[in-house]
Amino acid sequence: MNLVQVIKALSDETRLRILNLLRQGELCVCEIETILGITQSNASRHLNRLTYARILEFYKKAQYVYYKLNEDTLKRYSFIKEILDNELIREELYRADLEKLRRYRESKLSCDDLRRNKVCFDEENQNLFIEQDNAYN
């Protein structure tokens, strides 16, 4: 892994959004999907790319895969830390994502709830809302 490859791994908005979330602590794939409003396969692919560049690492627990920042890599490439700590916060998009994450955590809902109850984020007011299970789900 050389410098250009690391920078390329950072040069995508969705991947920066993922790193922005994971800066607050580990998350499983379905949490990332839901908070960012992206498809499952898209989330998986971006997570894979960041892992390949060693910017992320993961561990499996039950049926979930938890991703988190690879601290060794952040130490080695201090400019990544600089971006995460000082640049992301300057743009509204990333601040809004953090707000969604905060509300999700505040709700005390689990990843299971997210899927079972089809929890979504209302794009207008950023609030969590829950569609209860019904026969057609």
Next chain:
Amino acid sequence: MNLVQVIKALSDETRLRILNLLRQGELCVCEIETILGITQSNASRHLNRLTYARILEFYKKAQYVYYKLNEDTLKRYSFIKEILDNELIREELYRADLEKLRRYRESKLSCDDLRRNKVCFDEENQNLFIEQDNAYN
């Protein structure tokens, strides 16, 4: 210009090589081409891209266009400075380019000489060599 766009501008090896050279001071396009061994149109395009991202700026003097780092942008995005100051030097490719630049400057040849005499860099020993003008050039 937002964060992703700046990072994308940095996510190419040739552009990093250009920035690496310009860290040592301004250069005109033909000097960059020759030292990096890339085509004129390629050099021009990458310089344009870096200028569009405000990482570079330029001024014209006679028939030449001189490019240099935009210090305001480097102050604003300190991670760029971090990359230029601490990361490039770690990889052989960029160190070799700096050595070519040093030899070029040591030779006291001008940009005019570079072109008129078809100065090239021998890729094996990194030395400058000069093909004298002749009727077939």
Next chain:
DNA sequence: ATAATATATGAGTATAAACGAATATAATCA
């Protein structure tokens, strides 16, 4: 064992990026 769920991956498509060759433009020199 079977069904359900979380995640990864394959296939196809659309878009972006990088490049070389040729041409256009603008400045200089003879």
Next chain:
DNA sequence: TGATTATATTCGTTTATACTCATATATTAT
């Protein structure tokens, strides 16, 4: 003025990237 030179740009091609939909895999729950 006409030729030369430095740089930018256009065009066509190739490769890389991002995305969706569908399917595969693996784990859990019943």
